[in-house]
Amino acid sequence: MKHQRIVLASRPQAEAGTEHFRLETVETPAVPEGHVRVQVHYLSLDPYMRMRMNDAKNYAAPVAVGEVMVGGTVGVVAESKHEGFVVGDSVVCMGGWQEQAVLDARQPGMVRKVDASRVPLPAFLGAVGMPGVTAWVGLNHIIEPKAGETIVVDAASGAVGSMVGQLAKAKGCRAIGIAGGADKCAYVREELGFDACIDYKQHRDFASLAAALDAVAPRGVDGLFENVGGVIMDVVLSRMNAFGRVALCGLISGYEGEPLVIHNARLLLTQRLKLQGFIVSEHMQLWPAALKELGMGVATGQLKYRETVAQGLAAAPEAFLGLLKGRNFGKQLVKLV
């Protein structure tokens, strides 16, 4: 049996392009003891993958040139040599950019069974998966919001940001989003229920974006869930109230090597701010509680989400490059089956 996969063809020196990926057809490996073969139905595309393409200091090892691109996947067990799994089980796993994944099911967290009867399978890669848990952990364990506080999140229409604002609203906070374009902002306000959303593309410089934020957050900002960095982060930091909290989740504006500068570092001191970077996979003890709440929210329709779905493995590189440019609207997936 053969299957297709996408490998890292070479490392980008600056902006990534389709030439850095290669589609291959390979022999599907046999399934050793303790392993399962998963037929991948959906592949998750996530911003962190851009950092794994570089050979630079990071919290996780880079993908080697010639190796399959890493990635979260959902699919169905097609062959099992592990007693915990039978053919037909729906699973979430780190299958990578390929149609068939042979995985060691004995490794903790490698393959996890999911109940796809109340939550659609692809949602386990978004709202009820790693991005949803990221929102939950950063909000509840770093920002620790109190009712009545003002919480700002950027990349607000995306997989993580969309959940941050909805969870903050559920806690009685004022949720303010920042996103690119009128359509995304309308969605954030009208469908996700944020109190306001600022289109940063209409406010490119510090003064203009700061004025837009002042208009919707006249009492300042108590919690910032930071996904972007750069001028957006600078502006929100400048409006933080005393003892404000910043969950530093991502810095997507710098993932292609652009410099990331904090001009308002003095405010960290004068406003006695807490700023904490975090990686969701280092908080595994919090996942069960987070997944329970997120799963309930999605199953009951209280938590809303949106997906952009590319069709077929060959479409993955373009879709991934689009994600880095904001061409996705909600969680970016690739449908393989």
Ligand code: NDP
């Ligand atoms: P999204 O679904 O939000 O997609 C990325 C979005 O980022 C784009 O749609 C775009 O939205 C925005 N964006 C891209 N470039 C820029 C830019 N230069 N300036 C402003 N906005 C930009 O992705 P995710 O929800 O999956 O991820 C959001 C962030 O969370 C990322 O930084 C990611 O790395 C981080 N993350 C961190 C984790 C952790 O453990 N720390 C785990 C998961 C995610 P727009 O059109 O609005 O500009």
